[in-house]
Amino acid sequence: MTSLPMSDYYFRQFEHDGADAPAGRKGRIFSAICQGDAPTRKKLATDMALRPATVSDLVMELIHDGLITESRPAQSLQKGRPEILLTPAPGRLCAVIFHFVSHTMHCAVVDLAGTILFETTEQVQADKIDKQGFIDVLSSLAGKCTAHIPGSAKQCGYALSLPGIVDEPGKRWVYSAYWPKLSDFDLSEVSETLGHDVIVRKNLNCELRARTSRRKSLGTGKTLLIHWGIGIGAAFISNDRELVLTEGFGEIGHCVLDPLSTVSCKCGMIGCMEAEAGLWALATMSQDQSIPINEQKFEDYLQDCTDKSFLKRPLLLMAHTLRNLTLTLMPDEIVLTGPFVQCPETFQRLTERFELIFPEGALVRKGRKPKIVSGRRSKSDELVGAAFDLFRTEIGALCRI
Template sequence: MAAFLPRAAASAQAGERARLLRAVAEGRAASRKEMSDLFGIRSSTVSELVGDLVAAGLLAETPVRSGGRGRPAQLLVANPNRLAAVVFRIASQSVQAAIVNLAGQAVAAERADVPVGCDNQQMAETFQELAGRLQGLVPRHADLAGLSFSLSGVVDAASQRWLFSSRWPRLRSLDIGEAVRATNLPVAVARNLDVELRARLARSEDRAGGTLLLHWGYGIGASFAIDGIPINGGEGRFGEIGHCRVSAAAAAPCRCGRTGCLETLASLWALQPVLAERWPMLDIDETALARQVGAIDLLSLPAMDRAVDQVVVALANLCRILFPRRVVISGPFVANPQVWAEFHRRFQAEGLLTAVASPDLQADQRSSELELEGAAAPLLTAAMARLLSR
């Protein structure tokens, strides 16, 4: 719950309510007396503020008997289901939607597989259908803060338009707000790697300098932040590294309509036929695949070995432009220890420039969890601020 508390309060009293709520959510206080002792606030003031939070449904008080005489103590517990947001995210060739509460938990989820030939109308209908299903699954007494869309490809977040995704080449400039207007709910739109990176940095103690996130999976893309702030803003165009042309000789057709893109040599959608020929049981879903590849000799496939080389060179070139302090690689391929060790070795051998140290390289598989949290944050934080200000 603490992750969705607003950083700035509309009033001093709202700020005090947020401070007390954070203490309970973080486990630093569980009673009115503990709050009074922790913050040095008069018990009458604490009682008033706690009463406000209980009335708002953000805190609940439950009696705890100690076995002695007298009135039982009241234990304060944060209510993570007071607010929720529906988050839509893209996973391989499907749209997944989840109800995310104030604990960052997905309390209900639905998905729809979407064929490659999907156009604007079909995608809009998919969003509408998933939104309708999930609105009936919102926890009792929870307010729905809105619908958040965490999208792949090229996004214009300011105008809430999904401009392009190579997963669905016929999709062009889909107006997300218009597609779900019938819900009468607030809508937030962002690029998936930006919300994931924002959530990662919110959990990190060291955000100084540049942080580059490279996702190597069904598609290939990047996001970059300076001192904890993603540079993409509302444009949603930075980081489409998967559609950089890597070789005129490697002129395989890409789903973006061009030829020779990095994704044609190294993405999961391009490698999947080769992987399936050797290991038919492998899943196309990134999360499932990450669990499957741990003990598989992926590098025995020449195509996979070439893919590692191509992604290493692409990352090194990006680092020569941005010079990040740290790089996080996410996606199913780096869940394979052999691939990750070889990727790390080749990246260090590639180097950047003379006398320039290579960035710290990390592999992480928490992208789905963090994407949900990062996508829900704008809506839940705004709704929380409104509750605290009442």
């Protein structure tokens, strides 16, 4: 069976009208084909309590749209005409995703199954590139990618998966420590340059949505993702499979835990968490000039580092951040990513400190305790999560009748 990541997110839009309603019926049939094991028309009609002729018509439309294909089983033991099996054709829809790793801009073509059909990169000077230079690189990368989209595929648009503070509905990149000249960047006009729809997403939201979509067992659980790296950011999802906090949420790097702190943040404020515990700040403040301002290199540095005393205050502040967010959001699970928590010793010190300042006996804790895990950032999750809205919209347009 072809596996479609995030398929239950895509198909939720067809459930609102009720299982028997004509509206959304085509989408529900497509959903059954994607989530079933190569069903036949007959099985679909039985399972969905629909007239066989209705199923046949809608299946023909889906084949015409290119969203599914039909095939005969290799060997049929049945007498008479073998039943024709229906399977999804994920290569029919694709999206072009821009994403960023340190100083490199990446651009990838992904299909509905999350398969990367083509990828290209361009190295830039993140601290020097200006808005026009950035748009020029986007155009160049987009040109290379679209040239590799198969003729049978429909491009559903572009998505920018961005680090830092992102205003998704306003299509505005507000701030990123890595890209100082791109602050308050209105990206709504990039659509005109690229000649297609462009959506703007915060990378942590993309990753969290894809990460939680793989879990069937969490039910109505709530997951908080915290990235502790160059900067500090968060994303939160309530697993009713709809709610991702997008507008202005997650800027925990710019909260204050010590009001007497005098450190200056790159965002223009004083005393931000990020300016105390973000990698860029630690590397700048430390006497140790060998601390690299690069997440991968810092992970290696931390593994080899014998004196980790410089992490005492950052760990204290991060543990209090966990307590504050636990009391605010009551997540069932907190996933920590970034180079600090990849070091088992540092991760353990953090969770022990959290236990100490959020003890079992505290009345406010009421027996609730989030499971805290360390995780690695996932490129495939980021790409799939960034393409999600483009694919959902296109599937909605093709299947809503």
